[in-house]
Structure formats: structure tokens, C-alpha cells
Amino acid sequence: MTKVAAIQMVSTPVIEENIKTARRLIDEAAGKGADLVLLPEYWPSIGHSDSERLQHAEVFGSGLIQDFMAEVAQKNKIWLIGGTLSLVSPEPEKVLNSSLVYDANGKNVARYDKIHLFGFSTERESYDESLAISGGDEVVTFDAPFGKVGLSVCYDLRFPELYRAFGECALIVVPAAFTYTTGKVHWEILLRARAIENQAYVLAAAQGGRHVTGRRTWGHTILIDPWGEVKAVLPEGEGVVTGELDFDWLALIREKLPALKHRKL
Template structure:
């Protein structure tokens, strides 16, 4: 079995403070035996405005945020899925919202740029990620010792075709900063659906609380098994959830209900 963990944060506009929090919580996860740890979306910065992250954008391979992730993976000997950070996009005033994956030696081994950009407008709540983010174009995954890991971010969760395109995964990760409104309505049911239909584990690492900019994120970081059962959850606030990937259980689900082999489209 492999132990995996999701870090939940309530990130602030201060990058240095968020780096310190991530160091503490990743160390906690590693101390609990986690071999793979996922950070949430926007973990390095939740600015007072959408444009704040543009000022902290890094070029791939260089910068304090990436240095922190590489050092954490190397120090603890873990696979680290770095939630998302802003990377330079080449478009003025916009960034890429990027997941970087580090191996236990601290080497960057995979990258995924968030494809689907969140837009929501209801009453006093309004979000439009396309104002400051350039969408990615390529599906992301990597091979871990226990199998393929599919990479997705937050709003991607509403697009099941993305997960089908990843192929057969042992684990899908979903770093997120779901709003409290949409999270309350749809977060758990979508995570469980992705686990059930893809017959794999789903590890969701979330932002979870009231941020300095007034935004309230839903939290509920969780691990869901291939039968759709929630194995661990953290409702709100900073912390860590962890659980085991049982490869025998995963194989048993696929053997007893071979839905992936029954696909026609």
C-alpha cells in the first residue's frame, strides 16, 4: 500500500507566510507516513485582487515557490504535487495556473497547466479566471511507483471527458479552491463521481476557509476510493488528511465490475 496525503490551507496574500505554512504541513504529512503529498490550488498566494498573482509569476525552473517545492520533496523523500502556482505565460497581465510534480529527489518530473477556467456570476459573487489566466492545452499525468497519476485542477472537475482522456489511472489528484457556494452544492458528489466512473482513487487538496480578500473557500479536502467511498476528509481550516491506496482493492473493483472494459465510446 501507498500512503497519500492532501494538504489543506487558507492561503494569504503573503507568499512568504504561505511558504512557511506549506513547509509545516508537508512535514506533518511526511511524518504521518505519506509517500505522496498534494498541495491545494493557489497555495502560494491568494491575493487581494486577481492581478496580485501576476506580480509573483515565475519562469519554469526558477523562483522561490519552485525552490520551496523541490526542497520539500527532496528533504522528505516524497512525491510532491505542487497544487498550482503562477507561471509566466507570455501574455501580458496573465499567467498560467500550473501544477508541477516533484519526485523524491526533488526533480520536476511533470507539469499540467489548468485547462478549464472558472467563471461564475450569481448575486454578489463573481469570478472570471480568464481575466488573468491563460488556459492550458495538454492533458497531464505521470507514472508513480503504484501506477499512473492523472493531474487536474478545481474547475476541471466538471469536465469528465478530461479524465477519460488520461487513460486508466490509479490516482487522480484535484488541487482546488472551490467557492463555498459551489462546493456546498457539488464538490463531494463530483469527486465521488470521478472516482466511481474511472474506478480509481481521487485525492483532493483544497483551500478551506475565509481569506483576507473576503473570499470563502469550501475546504473538504478528501480521499475517495474507487468504489466512491470517502476515506478521509477535513472540513475547514489548515491541516492534513491521509489514507492508503490499496492496489488489491482497486484491482478487485475493476475485476468485479469491469466497466472500463465495457466502454463503447
């Protein structure tokens, strides 16, 4: 078995504050025996405006946020999936919303630029990530010591074809900052669907609470097994969700219900 952990945060606009919180929670996860730790989307900063993303964007390969992730992974001897951070985009006045993976030596081994950009509008709230973010165009998986891991971010969850493109994974991760409005009706059911149809563990790390900017995120950081059962969940507030990946159980599910082998399309 492998122990994994997902961290829930209520990030502020101040990077240094969020790094301090992330360090404390990552250390807690490692102290509980986690081999792999997942941070939420936008963990380094949730600000007041899109312009703050531009100010905080780092060049891939260097910067305060990336240095921290490499250092804390190496110190704790864990694999760290760094939720997302803003990286400099080739498009002017935009950033990439990117998930970086570090091995237990602190080496960057994978990068995924979020493909699907969130858009949602009601009388009360409106979001359009495409105004400030450049979408990625590459499906990304990586090989962890226990098996293949598929990388996705937040709004990607609504596009099952992305998850099919991973191939057979042992684990799928979903760092997110789901809105409270959409999260309360769609979050868990979509995550459980992705676990069931891909017969894989799903680990989702969320932003969860009322932010100082006034934004409210849904939370419910969660681990779901390949049968679609919720193994652990944290509804709201800062904290750590941990659980074990049972590969005998994973193999048994795929043997008894070989749906992945029955695919036609």
C-alpha cells in the same frame, strides 16, 4: 499499499507566510508516513486582485516557490504535487495556473497547466479566471512508483471527458479552491462521480476557510476510493488528510465490475 496525503490551507496574499505554513504541513504529512503529498490550488497566494498573480508569477524552472517545492520534496523523500502556482504566460498580462510535480529527489517530473478556467456570477459574487489566466491545452499524467497519476485542477472537475482522456489511472488528484457557494452542493458529488466512473482513487486538496481577503472557500479536503466511498475528509481549516491506496481493492473493483473494458465511445 501506498500512503498519500492532501494538505488543506487558508492561504493569505503573502507568499512567505504560505511557504511557512506549507512546510509545516508537508513535514507533518511526511511524519505520518505519506509517500505522496498534494498541495491545494493557489497555495502560495490568494490575493486581493488579479494583478497580484502577475507580480508573483515565476518563470518555469526557477523561483522562490519552485525552489521551495523541490527542496521540501527532497528533504522529506516524498513525491510532491504542488497544487498550483502562477507561471509566466506567453500572453501579455496573463499567467498560467500550473501544477508541478516533484519526485523524491526534488526533480520536476511533470507540469500541468489548468485547462478549464472558472467563470461564475451571482448578485453577490463574480469570478472570471480567463481575464487573468491563460488556459492550458495538454492532458497530463505521470508515472509514480505505484502507478499512473492523472493531473487536474479545481474547475476541471466539471468536465468528465478530461478524466477519460487520462486512460486507466491508479490515482487522480484535484487541487482546488472551490467557492463556498458551489462547493457545498457540488464538490463531493463530483469527486465521487470521477472516482466511480474512472475506478480510481481521487485525492483532492482544498483551500478551506475564511481568507484575510474576505473570500470564503469550501474546504473538505478528501480521499475517495474507487468504489466512491469517502475514506478521509477535513471540512475546514488548516490540516492534513491521509489515507492508504489499496491496489488489491482497486484491482478487485475493476475485475468484478469491468466498466472500463465495456466502454464503447
